[in-house]
Amino acid sequence: MAKTYKIAVIPGDGIGKEVTPWAQQALEKAAQGEAEFTYEHFDLGAERYLRDGAILPEDEEERIKTNDAILLGAVGDPRIKAGILERGLLLKLRFDLDQFVNLRPSKLYKGVTSPLANPGDIDFVVVREGTEGLYCGAGGAVRRDTPHEVATEVSINTAYGVERVVRYAFQLAMKRRKHVTLVHKKNVLVNAGDMWQRLVEKVAAEYPEVTHDYQHIDAATIFLVSDPSRFDVILTDNLFGDILTDEAGAVVGGVGYSASGCINATNEFPSMFEPIHGSAPDIAGQNKANPTAAILSAAMLLRHLGFDEAAAKIDAAVEADIEELGSTQRSTDEVGRDILARIA
Amino acid sequence: MAKTYKIAVIPGDGIGKEVTPWAQQALEKAAQGEAEFTYEHFDLGAERYLRDGAILPEDEEERIKTNDAILLGAVGDPRIKAGILERGLLLKLRFDLDQFVNLRPSKLYKGVTSPLANPGDIDFVVVREGTEGLYCGAGGAVRRDTPHEVATEVSINTAYGVERVVRYAFQLAMKRRKHVTLVHKKNVLVNAGDMWQRLVEKVAAEYPEVTHDYQHIDAATIFLVSDPSRFDVILTDNLFGDILTDEAGAVVGGVGYSASGCINATNEFPSMFEPIHGSAPDIAGQNKANPTAAILSAAMLLRHLGFDEAAAKIDAAVEADIEELGSTQRSTDEVGRDILARIA
Ligand SMILES: CC(C)[C@H](C(=O)O)[C@@H](O)C(=O)O
Ligand SMILES: CC(C)[C@H](C(=O)O)[C@@H](O)C(=O)O
Numbered sequence: 001m002a003k004t005y006k007i008a009v010i011p012g013d014g015i016g017k018e019v020t021p022w023a024q025q026a027l028e029k030a031a032q033g034e035a036e037f038t039y040e041h042f043d044l045g046a047e048r049y050l051r052d053g054a055i056l057p058e059d060e061e062e063r064i065k066t067n068d069a070i071l072l073g074a075v076g077d078p079r080i081k082a083g084i085l086e087r088g089l090l091l092k093l094r095f096d097l098d099q100f101v102n103l104r105p106s107k108l109y110k111g112v113t114s115p116l117a118n119p120g121d122i123d124f125v126v127v128r129e130g131t132e133g134l135y136c137g138a139g140g141a142v143r144r145d146t147p148h149e150v151a152t153e154v155s156i157n158t159a160y161g162v163e164r165v166v167r168y169a170f171q172l173a174m175k176r177r178k179h180v181t182l183v184h185k186k187n188v189l190v191n192a193g194d195m196w197q198r199l200v201e202k203v204a205a206e207y208p209e210v211t212h213d214y215q216h217i218d219a220a221t222i223f224l225v226s227d228p229s230r231f232d233v234i235l236t237d238n239l240f241g242d243i244l245t246d247e248a249g250a251v252v253g254g255v256g257y258s259a260s261g262c263i264n265a266t267n268e269f270p271s272m273f274e275p276i277h278g279s280a281p282d283i284a285g286q287n288k289a290n291p292t293a294a295i296l297s298a299a300m301l302l303r304h305l306g307f308d309e310a311a312a313k314i315d316a317a318v319e320a321d322i323e324e325l326g327s328t329q330r331s332t333d334e335v336g337r338d339i340l341a342r343i344a
Numbered sequence: 345m346a347k348t349y350k351i352a353v354i355p356g357d358g359i360g361k362e363v364t365p366w367a368q369q370a371l372e373k374a375a376q377g378e379a380e381f382t383y384e385h386f387d388l389g390a391e392r393y394l395r396d397g398a399i400l401p402e403d404e405e406e407r408i409k410t411n412d413a414i415l416l417g418a419v420g421d422p423r424i425k426a427g428i429l430e431r432g433l434l435l436k437l438r439f440d441l442d443q444f445v446n447l448r449p450s451k452l453y454k455g456v457t458s459p460l461a462n463p464g465d466i467d468f469v470v471v472r473e474g475t476e477g478l479y480c481g482a483g484g485a486v487r488r489d490t491p492h493e494v495a496t497e498v499s500i501n502t503a504y505g506v507e508r509v510v511r512y513a514f515q516l517a518m519k520r521r522k523h524v525t526l527v528h529k530k531n532v533l534v535n536a537g538d539m540w541q542r543l544v545e546k547v548a549a550e551y552p553e554v555t556h557d558y559q560h561i562d563a564a565t566i567f568l569v570s571d572p573s574r575f576d577v578i579l580t581d582n583l584f585g586d587i588l589t590d591e592a593g594a595v596v597g598g599v600g601y602s603a604s605g606c607i608n609a610t611n612e613f614p615s616m617f618e619p620i621h622g623s624a625p626d627i628a629g630q631n632k633a634n635p636t637a638a639i640l641s642a643a644m645l646l647r648h649l650g651f652d653e654a655a656a657k658i659d660a661a662v663e664a665d666i667e668e669l670g671s672t673q674r675s676t677d678e679v680g681r682d683i684l685a686r687i688a
Contacts, residue, residue, distance in 0.1 A: 082531040083538075091532070115569050117461040134499070139535045145542070149503035151535040155478070159493035185583070187426040188435070191483045191495040194427075198489070218590035225459050225569060225594040239529070243587060246562035250569040 004036045005305060008067035008270065012045040014279030015289035015332075016073020022291035022336035023071055023273075023298040026317075029343045030310040031302060040067060044089055046077030046279070055088035061096065065269055069301050072274035073294065078281060087137060094130050097269035099262035100161060101168050102128035102238075103300070104245040104276065106228075109319055111326035112253035120229035122252055125176070127169040127233060128241025130262055132161045133192075135238040157192040157237070163199045168265055169235040170207045179232040180204075180212040183220045183240055196237070220244060224251055249276055257322070259296035261304060271304050273297040287331045292318055295339055317342035348380045349649060352411035352614065356389040358623030359633035359676075360417020366635035366680035367415055367617075367642040370661075373687045374654040375646060384411060388433055390421030390623070399432035405440065409613055413645050416618035417638065422625060431481060438474050441613035443606035444505060445512050446472035446582075447644070448589040448620065450572075453663055455670035456597035464573035466596055469520070471513040471577060472585025474606055476505045477536075479582040501536040501581070507543045512609055513579040514551045523576040524548075524556040527564045527584055540581070564588060568595055593620055601666070603640035605648060615648050617641040631675045636662055639683055661686035 007027075011020040027037055042060055049055055064070060070093070075085050093099070108114055108122035138154035173180050182200050186193025197214065204212050215223065217240045223230060224247050236244060249255035258276040275293030283289055299314035321339045330338070351371075355364040371381060386404055393399055408414060414437070419429050437443070452458055452466035482498035517524050526544050530537025541558065548556050559567065561584045567574060568591050580588060593599035602620040619637030627633055643658035665683045674682070 083534040086531040087534065113461075115460055115462070117457075117459060134497075135532055137534075139499075139533070141535045141539065143503075144539075147503050147507075149539055151501045151539045153499040153501075153533045153536050155483075155497040155499075157495045157497075159487075159491050163491075185586075187430040188479055188583075188586075189483070189497045190427040190431065190481075191485045192497050195485065195488075195493055195495045218586050221565065221587055221591035222594040222599070225591065226598075239532075242529075242532075242562050243565055247565035247569065247591065250566040254570075255566070 002034055002036045004038060005068040006066070007037050007039050008042060008064045008070040009039050010042045010044050010070065011073040012075040012279060013047060013077050014074060014281045014284035016045070016075065016279050018284070018287065018289050018332050019275065019291040019294035020071060020073040022332070023294040025336070025340055026295045026314050026343060027298040027302065029340060030299070030313045031307055034307055034310060035305070045075045046080055046085060049080060049085065050077070055085065056092055061093070064093070065097065067270050069270050069305060070272035071297065071301065072272055074275065074277060074279040076279045091135060093272060094262050097264055097272070098131060099264045099269070099271060100129060100131045100165055101261070101263040101265050102130040102241060103261040103263055104128060104241070104248070104258065106245070106248040106252050106258060108252045109257060109322040109326065111323040112257060113327070114251060114253050116225065116228070116251060119251065120227070122228045124228070124231035124248070125172065125233055126241055126245050126248065127165060127172060127235045128245065129161065129165045129237050132157050133238035155189070155192060157195060159195060159199065162196055163203065164265070166199050166203045166235060169233050170203050170210050173210045173233045174207065177232040178210045180210055181231055181234050182212065182214045183217055183234055183236040183244065184214070185217050185240075186214075187216060192237070200235070217243070221247055224248055245276065255293070256290045257292055257296070259293050259300055261297070261300040263304060273301040273304070287333060289332050291332050291336045292322070292339070295336070313343050346378055346380045348382060349412040350410070351381050351383050352386060352408045352414045353383050354386045354388050354414065355417040356419040356623060357391060357421050358418060358625045358628035360389070360419065360623050362628070362631065362633050362676050363619060363635040363638035364415060364417040366676070367638040369680070369684055370639045370658050370687060371642040371646065373684060374643070374657045375651055378651055378654060379649070389419045390424055390429060393424060393429065394421070399429065400436055405437070408437070409441065411614050413614050413649065414616035415641065415645065416616055418619065418621060418623040420623045435479060437616060438606050441608055441616065442475060443608045443613070443615060444473060444475045444509055445605070445607040445609050446474040446585060447605040447607055448472060448585070448592070448602065450589070450592040450596050450602060452596045453601060453666040453670065455667040456601060457671070458595060458597050460569065460572070460595060463595065464571070466572045468572070468575035468592070469516065469577050470585055470589050470592065471509060471516060471579045472589065473505065473509045473581050476501050477582035499533070499536060499583075501539060503539060503543065506540055507547065508609070510543050510547045510579060513577050514547050514554050517554045517577045518551065521576040522554045524554055525575055525578050526556065526558045527561055527578055527580040527588065528558070529561050529584075531560060536581070544579070561587070565591055568592055589620065599637070600634045601636055601640070603637050603644055605641070605644040607648060617645040617648070631677060633676050635676050635680045636666070636683070639680070657687050
């Protein structure tokens with residue numbers, strides 16, 4: 001008998017609301033007979049905040065935690081000051097739910113035009129640390145709005161937090177082409193960089209089959225443009241991972257094809273799956289947004305729950321859809337229906 | 345009568361030694377009749393460090409300060425632990441000499457192949473803050489090499505330090521296409537980001553002709569690939585500037601064509617000019633390195649000293665050389681001679 005999973009759904013703002021239902025439908029169709037899903041919807045994001053000032057009320061966060069996984073659409077609205085929703089909702093969930101692996105695959109699909117003249121065969125995954133670094137919110141300001149203002153931002157990195165994500169990257173590499181590239185800026189950020197490098201050496205010793213190398217973040221942004229096919233697993237911290245995955249999204253033809261998992265690899269709390277793109281207020285409500293990335297995030301969710309075959313069905317459907325129809329103008333619903341029809 | 349300027353020359357390591365003499369020759373030829381140069385050579389870099397352990401002795405730094413400008417080749421050697429020369433020499437000079445503007449033009453020359461399929465007309469300048477942010481070396485580690493290790497890196501940002509570089513960017517924009525793009529991550533780094541944004545608004549009010557906008561660093565890395573011609577002046581902090589300029593270098597066909605000025609805009613201390621590329625130990629000593637970026641750094645030096653016409657001569661010679669011969673295989677000396685011959 002099919003087991004039932006409880007999914008918390010946070011469609012969020014703008015196009016998030018339009019693409020998330022397609023992710024749910026893909027989930028159900030791909031897992032038919034194997035798993036069933038019940039949904040609990042959470043009205044969180046810019047509209048809720050503008051309506052009643054709530055960002056992530058404690059009782060709602062507690063209810064989110066009782067679910068097996070989270071599907072998120074997109075959060076954000078230009079009317080709201082930068083940082084409020086990001087730190088109050090998105091990052092708060094990542095941190096409180098200890099989603100220490102931010103997993104972001106980049107793949108150049110057949111049928112997608114890369115902005116690169118000779119992109120080669122791009123297929124890598126960024127393993128971005130999700131609960132430390134400059135994202136801690138540790139920082140402050142004195143003498144604000146005076147000529148003597150000083151503002152700080154503190155990057156906090158722990159051996160506990162780094163080692164677990166390093167280990168995740170090496171485990172993942174074992175299932176792939178067995179190469180890990182650590183990206184940091186250890187020639188300047190010597191304290192954190194040195195710790196990352198030492199922990200990579202330590203864990204690497206446990207995985208003799210996996211080769212590894214190191215690149216400074218500045219050099220890595222060059223290679224993403226000049227030779228992206230060299231990468232298999234990129235392992236990096238929270239801020240560098242944010243930067244590299246957006247550049248990677250551009251290189252594989254746009255963040256519209258990139259999904260992301262915020263993963264609590266110990267399963268103590270639910271993991272969260274989302275497209276990399278934002279809420280895109282300029283095209284919201286017009287049935288224009290491409291639901292592909294959201295549908296790919298459903299595949300990541302299935303893989304996380306252990307349904308590798310069901311996940312592979314979605315991936316294959318997306319791949320075939322893009323190859324055949326990727327360059328045609330279609331509405332959100334058309335793309336959604338086309339992909340759904342291919343999920344065998 | 346031609347005025348004489350004292351130039352401190354730090355060829356450094358690897359190909360730095362091969363390209364720097366060409367920068368000196370370009371300097372002399374372009375400024376003939378207008379300015380003369382005397383050189384004081386400083387033996388600093390990896391080889392010196394490996395020989396006698398010295399990185400930047402105090403008396404040598406004091407002598408460097410007595411010069412009118414500094415020409416730097418490249419510093420670095422894989423035998424030396426990351427951070428030692430960077431922080432002890434390169435960053436120490438930038439900080440001690442208060443070189444608060446790190447000026448990095450990116451231009452796609454005719455004759456250079458960009459890795460982008462449709463690069464468009466790329467011609468922008470990154471104004472990178474050079475004396476603050478995560479580069480301060482403020483950070484530390486406790487319980488090193490234990491499972492309880494914590495390592496921090498602190499970004500320090502002051503209104504004093506930010507406002508002066510913001511002002512420089514707007515002044516520069518007035519001489520260009522009159523647009524400034526602030527790049528930061530103000531939705532996460534809310535303390536520093538908010539201060540940068542406020543100071544941009546303040547200074548922008550003094551330059552009504554200059555338009556300005558804002559991009560998060562992650563979005564900026566996308567636009568550098570998808571639409572780089574949109575940029576005129578990019579204004580950003582020390583770390584984001586490091587990252588963006590390397591990506592920009594890749595987009596305009598390789599860091600081999602990118603020069604950089606570490607500028608003390610008040611002239612209290614000498615400014616420093618260098619190619620963006622590193623010491624490239626793999627091709628060092630083989631007469632293979634391209635001296636173009638070093639020669640372009642000589643043009644920046646001339647412009648800084650007020651010799652705009654002489655600088656323009658070098659720029660024009662480089663431009664013509666690349667357009668005609670950019671795709672041919674040439675030795676360091678051949679490229680140097682070819683460019684020199686074109687300096688009218
Ligand atoms: C919205 C923002 C806080 C977030 C981040 O920086 O992590 C986003 O850019 C992402 O990459 O998911
Ligand atoms: C060598 C390193 C310290 C330096 C930096 O990060 O500033 C380099 O990457 C640069 O961009 O000049």
